[in-house]
Amino acid sequence: MASRNADSRTGPSASVDAVSLAIIEQLQEDGRRPYAAIGKAVGLSEAAVRQRVQKLLDQGVMQIVAVTDPLTVGLMRQAMVGIRVEGDLDPVAEALSAMSECEYVVMTAGSFDLMVEIVCEDDDHLLETINKRIRAIDGVRSTESFVYLKLKKQTYMWGTR
16 A cells, blocks of 8 residues: 555545445455446446545545555565554654555554554565664664564455455
């Protein structure tokens, strides 16, 4: 995804009806599917689909992006990092969100305050990212890394079930 920053979302107040969910489903199958084809599948005109898609994009309900396999673009090391924070989580989450290696930043309840998915070129890059950059952020108390050995499933289809 291009940006997984949820701050632009309107949240639960954004109403998504069954037709919009069907449009999202069509785009999840093929993000380049023509609006006319989507219209046939969901029973709307091409113009109506175009308007609904734009509304869904404007509301932050969805994004249309190209998703790559990190391995095929030279990013050979992925890890999930659990982070314990002392004090306010927001500044730490913001600093992590600004790092290009951090693909996913989420505030959590439980053993860790934040979970961060990191994508790096190699082990040296991962070590530098965690040791020199993440641990240097003011408020980071400790980290625990979970290096990915093999990715078995990654999907973005959950939005319409």
